[in-house]
Amino acid sequence: MSAGATDTAVGVKLVSHFATVEQQKRAAVLGMWAWLLTELLLFAGLFLTALILRILHPEAVQAAARHLKFWIGATNTVVLIGSSLTMSGAIQLSRLGWQRGMVRFMLATAALGTLFLVLKGYEYYADYHEHMMPFLSDRPYELKDSPPSRLFVNLYYVATSLHGLHLMTGITILLVMTRQASRPGFLSVHQNRIEIFGLYWHFIDLIWILAFPILYVVNR
Amino acid sequence: MTSGTITDGPALRDPHTPDSRIGHGADYLHAEHTLRSWFFTTDHKRIALLYLASITAFFVIGAVTAGLVRLALVVPDGQVFTNDTYNKLFTIHGVVMVWFFLIPSIPATFGNFLIPLMIGARDLAFPKLNLASWYVFMTGALFTLASVVLGGVDTGWTFYTPLSTAFSNTWVVPALIGVTIVGFSSILTGLNFVVTIHTMRAPGMTWFRLPIFVWTHYATSLIFLLATPVITVALILLIAERAFHIGVFDPAYGGDPVLFQHLFWFYSHPAVYIMVLPGMGVISEIVPAFAQKKLFGYKFVAYAAIGLASVTFFVWGHHMFVNGQSDFASVAFSVLSFAVAVPSAVKVYNWTATIHKGSLKLDTPMLYAMGYIGLFVLGGLTGLYLATLAINQHVHATYFVVAHFHYIMVGGTVLAFLGGLHFWWPKITGRMYIEAWGRISAFLIFIGFNVTFFPQFILGYLGMPRRYHVYPPEFQFLNILSSAGSTILAVGYLFPMVYLVYSIWFGKRAPANPWDAKGLEWTVPSPPPAHNFLTEPVAPKVPYDYPLQARETGRQHS
Ligand code: HEM
Ligand SMILES: [Cu+2]
Numbered sequence: 001m002s003a004g005a006t007d008t009a010v011g012v013k014l015v016s017h018f019a020t021v022e023q024q025k026r027a028a029v030l031g032m033w034a035w036l037l038t039e040l041l042l043f044a045g046l047f048l049t050a051l052i053l054r055i056l057h058p059e060a061v062q063a064a065a066r067h068l069k070f071w072i073g074a075t076n077t078v079v080l081i082g083s084s085l086t087m088s089g090a091i092q093l094s095r096l097g098w099q100r101g102m103v104r105f106m107l108a109t110a111a112l113g114t115l116f117l118v119l120k121g122y123e124y125y126a127d128y129h130e131h132m133m134p135f136l137s138d139r140p141y142e143l144k145d146s147p148p149s150r151l152f153v154n155l156y157y158v159a160t161s162l163h164g165l166h167l168m169t170g171i172t173i174l175l176v177m178t179r180q181a182s183r184p185g186f187l188s189v190h191q192n193r194i195e196i197f198g199l200y201w202h203f204i205d206l207i208w209i210l211a212f213p214i215l216y217v218v219n220r
Numbered sequence: 221m222t223s224g225t226i227t228d229g230p231a232l233r234d235p236h237t238p239d240s241r242i243g244h245g246a247d248y249l250h251a252e253h254t255l256r257s258w259f260f261t262t263d264h265k266r267i268a269l270l271y272l273a274s275i276t277a278f279f280v281i282g283a284v285t286a287g288l289v290r291l292a293l294v295v296p297d298g299q300v301f302t303n304d305t306y307n308k309l310f311t312i313h314g315v316v317m318v319w320f321f322l323i324p325s326i327p328a329t330f331g332n333f334l335i336p337l338m339i340g341a342r343d344l345a346f347p348k349l350n351l352a353s354w355y356v357f358m359t360g361a362l363f364t365l366a367s368v369v370l371g372g373v374d375t376g377w378t379f380y381t382p383l384s385t386a387f388s389n390t391w392v393v394p395a396l397i398g399v400t401i402v403g404f405s406s407i408l409t410g411l412n413f414v415v416t417i418h419t420m421r422a423p424g425m426t427w428f429r430l431p432i433f434v435w436t437h438y439a440t441s442l443i444f445l446l447a448t449p450v451i452t453v454a455l456i457l458l459i460a461e462r463a464f465h466i467g468v469f470d471p472a473y474g475g476d477p478v479l480f481q482h483l484f485w486f487y488s489h490p491a492v493y494i495m496v497l498p499g500m501g502v503i504s505e506i507v508p509a510f511a512q513k514k515l516f517g518y519k520f521v522a523y524a525a526i527g528l529a530s531v532t533f534f535v536w537g538h539h540m541f542v543n544g545q546s547d548f549a550s551v552a553f554s555v556l557s558f559a560v561a562v563p564s565a566v567k568v569y570n571w572t573a574t575i576h577k578g579s580l581k582l583d584t585p586m587l588y589a590m591g592y593i594g595l596f597v598l599g600g601l602t603g604l605y606l607a608t609l610a611i612n613q614h615v616h617a618t619y620f621v622v623a624h625f626h627y628i629m630v631g632g633t634v635l636a637f638l639g640g641l642h643f644w645w646p647k648i649t650g651r652m653y654i655e656a657w658g659r660i661s662a663f664l665i666f667i668g669f670n671v672t673f674f675p676q677f678i679l680g681y682l683g684m685p686r687r688y689h690v691y692p693p694e695f696q697f698l699n700i701l702s703s704a705g706s707t708i709l710a711v712g713y714l715f716p717m718v719y720l721v722y723s724i725w726f727g728k729r730a731p732a733n734p735w736d737a738k739g740l741e742w743t744v745p746s747p748p749p750a751h752n753f754l755t756e757p758v759a760p761k762v763p764y765d766y767p768l769q770a771r772e773t774g775r776q777h778s
Binding site (some may be wrong): 016017018023026027030031035037038039041042044046049064111134135137146147149150151154155158163182196 | 343344345346347349407409410414418419420445446448449450452453454455457460464465466467468471472473474481483533622693730731
């Protein structure tokens with residue numbers, strides 16, 4: 001855990017119940033992977049149901065899927081992939097000990113995440129106008145005679161808002177961590193936190209990359 | 221590394237521990253005394269005790285409601301409680317017993333206490349997360365408990381749609397929120413165990429030197445991680461459906477009520493193994509110790525744990541034989557369910573073979589273990605009946621099912637839990653309980669259990685449906701028998717609560733290893749020091765290195 005060409009030392013401080021720093025890092029990484037696995041399964045249930053619904057009722061689902069705002073979804077895909085890139089940049093710089101640059105990249109990541117949420121919010125708003133929110137009793141659903149399309153749209157809302165919730169959590173953690181990480185000396189004791197958080201951020205991205213084709217694109 | 225090096229770290233672990241205490245052999249119970257030191261502890265042993273206290277309280281609530289259910293069933297005309305009250309009572313019973321007792325019981329208490337000790341680690345990988353999962357558990361459990369007690373829920377612990385979404389006008393949503401929260405506690409515990417077992421084993425503690433207890437907890441943790449998210453989705457959808465009528469399960473809105481059953485049982489069948497596998501782990505520790513004989517076929521027992529954890533994901537459809545799923549699916553699920561019997565039988569054969577020609581000591585833990593094996597076999601065999609399509613048509617949703625799952629879950633989990641509690645009590649508290657009382661409790665529970673639940677097999681076979689409190693008078697005799705048995709059972713449960721608590725103050729001091737058992741947890745003083753090991757733990761060359769060897773396995777492992 002020595003420093004490279006850096007402005008601070010980079011490393012991880014040993015917590016007493018571990019024998020070595022290596023062990024401690026291994027545990028942290030494995031812990032995050034295990035968590036991501038359960039998260040993946042959480043979404044998998046929703047995605048699978050949506051896919052099965054598409055297979056059982058192709059026309060109804062396509063009719064509903066055509067109402068989704070493809071271009072917003074596509075832009076958002078690009079935005080999130082961009083945020084994964086900036087996060088990778090932050091991780092790379094944290095390894096080098098370039099704290100300043102790292103903090104900037106982290107802020108950029110948070111900004112892209114926020115942009116995603118803003119676009120998503122606009123999309124929901126447009127849906128609202130088009131009467132595409134079947135669960136609102138005061139705004140009759142556009143495709144009212146098609147229960148499968150209704151179910152599909154509902155799954156869409158559950159899945160995307162769960163994803164949005166993850167993104168909001170991610171942005172919050174990211175901002176808190178950016179604050180901590182801008183204090184001098186952070187990288188010499190907690191460098192691996194940046195890496196572990198990076199895994200989580202890439203995961204949020206991955207979930208969207210799965211959601212986008214399943215909800216917006218498949219036999220559109 | 222000796223205890224000397226341990227001293228320079230712990231300040232990080234628990235800032236409230238005065239330095240003078242650390243590394244000087246203060247045991248974990250006496251290292252500190254404040255209330256704070258208990259409720260904010262990160263010591264896995266203390267967290268285990270927090271869980272022990274909480275799940276015992278939940279067990280009492282579950283048992284009292286069971287008693288009321290049995291009381292109502294003494295008379296056939298259903299005059300004791302109203303319909304509504306009866307439904308709410310068995311729901312409280314089922315919800316509390318399954319979600320807040322059975323599922324966390326052994327992993328959260330013994331798993332927490334023993335896994336680090338057994339693998340030679342100073343703590344779990346994430347001590348703070350471990351504490352957090354207790355708080356998550358308590359939050360969810362108390363939330364649900366408040367809603368089932370204050371408002372009441374009448375759906376049973378399975379929350380089946382469309383009753384739970386469209387017809388029941390009870391406090392379903394808050395109850396569900398609590399159960400969802402508790403699920404996260406399971407996930408966090410499972411995650412902590414998996415990471416700990418992977419990364420924190422002492423030098424020399426290879427996978428095939430791990431006690432079976434650790435293996436079964438590893439398998440259980442995988443189920444926690446892989447199955448719990450699915451029930452979380454199911455419950456989230458159920459909540460959304462009820463609160464916003466989003467129409468996932470309600471056919472009127474294009475939903476599918478059977479979808480809920482798929483999601484529910486995809487978790488809840490594996491959950492049966494969350495309950496049973498840790499129990500198997502406990503029995504696999506007790507049996508060799510009281511036969512003083514190496515566990516027969518160690519590797520097979522370990523593989524069987526992983527085998528069970530895998531097969532259990534493919535049999536959920538056996539809960540849905542009569543709900544209109546395709547015949548093909550039913551046949552497939554039936555066959556797969558039979559496959560579960562194979563690894564289960566492996567375990568039973570291996571325990572029996574270990575007992576065979578051992579030098580048996582019939583102390584309390586061993587009595588519980590033998591009772592466990594008996595009940596588990598009967599519960600397992602009747603499971604095969606249920607997995608048989610034709611028989612299932614006849615006994616589905618009758619008391620036959622009730623008897624079956626009580627043999628498996630109460631027989632398989634509660635007896636193992638009590639056996640484990642007696643086995644490790646000296647280690648946990650540093651005190652011995654009074655042996656004679658222990659033996660009496662084991663007998664009472666075994667007899668009470670069989671008198672309570674065996675008649676229910678017959679009742680179910682004769683056609684008494686579950687969840688009704690009005691029944692034809694000709695079933696009364698067997699129902700009275702069952703209720704009488706439950707009284708014996710209740711007395712049996714009271715016994716340990718009294719003499720174990722008594723022993724904390726008045727029991728004889730326990731030596732480090734009262735049973736001549738093998739395993740790292742018996743090499744440290746009773747109760748263990750705050751940081752588990754005073755000297756670097758040395759992993760044994762072979763697991764279960766007891767003086768008597770099974771001839772066959774002697775060759776297998778040397
Ligand atoms: C103290 C002795 C016990 C008695 C007398 C008893 C009695 C009963 C009865 C009569 C029912 C059926 C209610 C019905 O379907 O109408 C039932 C259901 C159930 N019991 Fe027990 N029980 C006891 C202990 C336990 C224990 C220790 C557990 C778990 C550890 C347990 C778990 C369950 C579950 C999961 C159900 C299903 C509830 C449902 O389907 O909603 N029981 N019990
Ligand atoms: Cu099952």
